[in-house]
Amino acid sequence: MITLLDYGAGNVRSVINAIEKLGETVHVAASGRDIAEAEKLLFPGVGSFGSMMGILREKRFVEPLLAFIKAGRPFFGICLGMQALFEGSDEAPEEKGLGVLPGRVVRFDVDLAVPHMGWNGISVKQPTDLFYGLGGDEKFYFVHSYHVVADDAAVVLTTTDYGYPFVSAVQKGSVQGTQFHPEKSGASGLTLLENFIRKDRTVSIPPKSPDHTRLAKRIIACLDVRSNDQGDLVVTKGDQYDVREGGNVRNLGKPVELAGRYFEEGADEVTFLNITGFRDFPLEDMPMIQVLKETSKHVFVPLTIGGGIRDFTDKNGRSYTALEVAAEYFRSGADKVSIGSDAVYIVEDYLKRGKATGQSAIERISYVYGNQAVVISIDPRRVYVNSPAETDHPTVVTTIPGPEGQGHCWFQCTVKGGREGRDVDAVTLARVCEKLGAGEILLNCIDRDGTNMGFDIELIKAVKQAVTIPVIASSGAGCEAHFAEVFEATDVESALAAGIFHRREVPIGAVKRHLKDSVEIRL
Numbered sequence: 001m002i003t004l005l006d007y008g009a010g011n012v013r014s015v016i017n018a019i020e021k022l023g024e025t026v027h028v029a030a031s032g033r034d035i036a037e038a039e040k041l042l043f044p045g046v047g048s049f050g051s052m053m054g055i056l057r058e059k060r061f062v063e064p065l066l067a068f069i070k071a072g073r074p075f076f077g078i079c080l081g082m083q084a085l086f087e088g089s090d091e092a093p094e095e096k097g098l099g100v101l102p103g104r105v106v107r108f109d110v111d112l113a114v115p116h117m118g119w120n121g122i123s124v125k126q127p128t129d130l131f132y133g134l135g136g137d138e139k140f141y142f143v144h145s146y147h148v149v150a151d152d153a154a155v156v157l158t159t160t161d162y163g164y165p166f167v168s169a170v171q172k173g174s175v176q177g178t179q180f181h182p183e184k185s186g187a188s189g190l191t192l193l194e195n196f197i198r199k200d201r202t203v204s205i206p207p208k209s210p211d212h213t214r215l216a217k218r219i220i221a222c223l224d225v226r227s228n229d230q231g232d233l234v235v236t237k238g239d240q241y242d243v244r245e246g247g248n249v250r251n252l253g254k255p256v257e258l259a260g261r262y263f264e265e266g267a268d269e270v271t272f273l274n275i276t277g278f279r280d281f282p283l284e285d286m287p288m289i290q291v292l293k294e295t296s297k298h299v300f301v302p303l304t305i306g307g308g309i310r311d312f313t314d315k316n317g318r319s320y321t322a323l324e325v326a327a328e329y330f331r332s333g334a335d336k337v338s339i340g341s342d343a344v345y346i347v348e349d350y351l352k353r354g355k356a357t358g359q360s361a362i363e364r365i366s367y368v369y370g371n372q373a374v375v376i377s378i379d380p381r382r383v384y385v386n387s388p389a390e391t392d393h394p395t396v397v398t399t400i401p402g403p404e405g406q407g408h409c410w411f412q413c414t415v416k417g418g419r420e421g422r423d424v425d426a427v428t429l430a431r432v433c434e435k436l437g438a439g440e441i442l443l444n445c446i447d448r449d450g451t452n453m454g455f456d457i458e459l460i461k462a463v464k465q466a467v468t469i470p471v472i473a474s475s476g477a478g479c480e481a482h483f484a485e486v487f488e489a490t491d492v493e494s495a496l497a498a499g500i501f502h503r504r505e506v507p508i509g510a511v512k513r514h515l516k517d518s519v520e521i522r523l
């Protein structure tokens with residue numbers, strides 16, 4: 001029996017699913033007594049350091065936790081759960097950590113996108129049972145803006161490079177912890193969790209552990225989901241956002257099955273977009289929640305879900321906040337939520353007021369779940385102009401002239417699945433959303449969606465230059481070379497495709513094989 005410490009701030013479902021997949025029972029600790037009686041304790045931390053420590057104190061978990069660790073019983077901390085072991089964090093200087101290990105947690109000071117998000121390697125510094133059965137050259141999934149600086153080198157189990165080497169796992173006696181998420185790290189992560197559970201493994205340094213590691217570019221499979229005219233939830237795919245063919249919604253498969261297939265084929269993440277979320281409220285009719293719950297039982301890579309994340313009042317007058325909708329998605333297995341239409345309205349409001357309200361969905365969700373959990377999905381379309389003077393929006397010089405030969409364009413944001421253009425551009429939207437607390441941009445492109453013409457490099461460059469958070473290039477992938485092109489021509493951290501994967505035209509493995517000699521990827 002594994003006891004899991006859940007302080008209610010995020011997706012612990014995937015940790016539970018991973019442990020259950022390994023044939024163990026999980027008991028969720030609801031009191032200090034549960035901690036005291038635990039055999040093995042797993043502590044997955046999500047959100048921010050300050051809110052985590054505050055809740056641990058409020059629930060009177062700190063004393064039993066310290067007693068558990070002092071007694072030499074097996075403890076495993078994941079992400080913030082590892083950071084909690086140290087003395088404090090710059091994320092919340094007023095809060096003390098558990099202080100079990102000497103050192104502090106600081107923010108990344110790098111010239112790279114923060115959060116550090118994606119699959120990176122580990123350089124193992126001391127013998128351990130944790131990587132038993134692994135070669136040492138595997139990549140694991142990280143998502144964090146802060147990292148540990150340990151005062152005692154003896155507790156550093158692994159380091160990882162992101163601008164500079166940082167501590168990515170610790171070990172002291174029966175206390176172990178990883179900055180990365182084993183529950184989101186595919187088969188390698190499951191092996192690591194199994195090693196913690198079994199505790200009868202040989203201690204060694206894995207043979208292929210590298211001296212330096214590199215963050216991989218991520219390849220993401222996207223599933224646009226909606227009900228068809230028969231009422232079945234299907235994965236569909238549009239051409240420039242039109243998902244109907246001969247009057248019917250295209251049906252490219254079942255969401256749970258397809259997500260499982262992409263996990264097996266090596267997708268680094270899976271994204272679900274509930275594309276009619278702007279009109280169907282996800283908590284009223286729950287099929288997407290069910291899809292997420294089922295998928296997270298067997299897909300152990302990060303899951304993002306978007307569609308319908310906004311404040312809503314149902315027909316009985318009951319009001320829900322966007323935070324409540326997001327919370328339901330997180331509880332059901334999502335690691336990140338993506339906000340589309342509402343982000344446009346939020347930015348319009350911000351631009352009108354000239355300041356943040358502190359109350360928007362982006363601010364509230366990122367405060368509780370951390371900014372890495374908030375993705376902004378942008379659905380832009382080109383608006384051509386003859387010269388920048390014709391518009392107040394930032395323009396680019398384009399090599400693809402407009403219908404009347406215009407040589408400039410700006411990228412207009414749309415809402416309601418591309419149905420309505422608004423007076424906001426994608427560059428401004430991305431910049432404001434980052435300021436409000438978003439952690440990643442999912443950059444679609446209506447002009448390219450479903451065309452197989454390749455990514456819109458001009459759009460991607462313009463948005464990527466405006467932000468310091470990671471950007472996902474989306475829309476238009478037609479062959480392996482398009483992925484190579486987007487990674488060569490821009491600094492995006494990941495690239496997403498839908499149609500070519502659904503139709504089995506280009507498998508994910510083929511994309512990775514094509515990239516492997518020129519781009520760091522997870523094989």
Ligand code: 1PR
Nearest residue numbers: 241275277278307308340341377417450475476497498499
């Ligand atoms: O506005 O917060 O309710 O969220 C709705 C979400 O649904 C948004 O993220 C929006 O992007 C998405 N969406 C709405 N309508 C459509 C549509 O296609 N009619 N899909 C839609 C957006 C674009 C990508 C697609 C890529 C790659 N889909 O998801 O997967 O373009 O496609 P490709 O590789 O085949 O070219 P809210």
